[in-house]
Amino acid sequence: MNEIGQRRASGIRSREAFIATTGRLLRRQGYSGTGLSEIVAASGAPKGSLYFHFPGGKEELAAVAMARAGDELRGAIVAILSSHDALGDALCALLDALAAGLEASDYADGCPIATVALEAATRSESVRVVAADAFDSWVSALRERMLAGGMARETADRRALLVLAAVEGALILARARRDLVPLRAVREELLELAG
């Protein structure tokens, strides 16, 4: 690789480090509680390159990191939902995966979008829109799975929203309680609802 190629590779690494670090910090502590200096320190990337990659500063970086987290979780949701024939089993597998991640992180890693969505919804329009898009993409994944299983469109439109809402809410309750009881209760209820 020549010098220009090496610089470009290093720039891509820095950009990716900023995005991954920001996503992790936002998920655990939210927008207001995450400072640019903390992001730079935790990323290990050169401080001077942050505004080169993200001229819009923290707001732009947060929007990119949240969009990335939303895409990744959508991919995971689609993969899990398609791994089981029965809708109920697929929803249980989704709840189990979220519960495992929450427990493994000592109740720190809930939804990667919800915390920032709640605190920044009235402050940053770009952050709000990215959050809404991420939620929509997950609802769509759930709805598509329900339609593929033969559910009527009107029911699927509502039920996909119920499932995502119940999952999001259960993650909040579980983080506050530091136990998996709410996720397990929602798992059983959704299994019953899926018939």
Add this chain to the structure above:
Amino acid sequence: MNEIGQRRASGIRSREAFIATTGRLLRRQGYSGTGLSEIVAASGAPKGSLYFHFPGGKEELAAVAMARAGDELRGAIVAILSSHDALGDALCALLDALAAGLEASDYADGCPIATVALEAATRSESVRVVAADAFDSWVSALRERMLAGGMARETADRRALLVLAAVEGALILARARRDLVPLRAVREELLELAG
């Protein structure tokens, strides 16, 4: 009233103003985004009295304000749930009240506890415990209503958690989208579930 009585009344007013202001700001913008100077300015109470009433500073004030908000919402939930004979109608009335509050505040006033619960769950043990207690008190109100309607205890234990989780999640989605579609979908689903 003599001078000591007047001072005491003024002290109670200051304390109440700090609690109400903190509750309102935490609900809209979370813990990290709410500073003590903003609380003092918005409350109109004398700055010097804040540490007199709350020696533990922001963390103590937040815990007291969240406990107050939790009690108030529990009272509202109990009142709404007891105002309808059929469980489905009672749950619809709860969703309608939350939707009206969210819309009237231009999508700022969602759950008074969820935002702080998410961002401070890993930072402040006292805030986490107050949030968990508030959620528990709302789940209990829902469960008592279900038991009073003749639901089996095991089902009520799970269903009360499902209902609160779905409501909390729908409030997040609605705030991010700036519309009431998720609350209306959850309303219809819970009505159907209540039979």
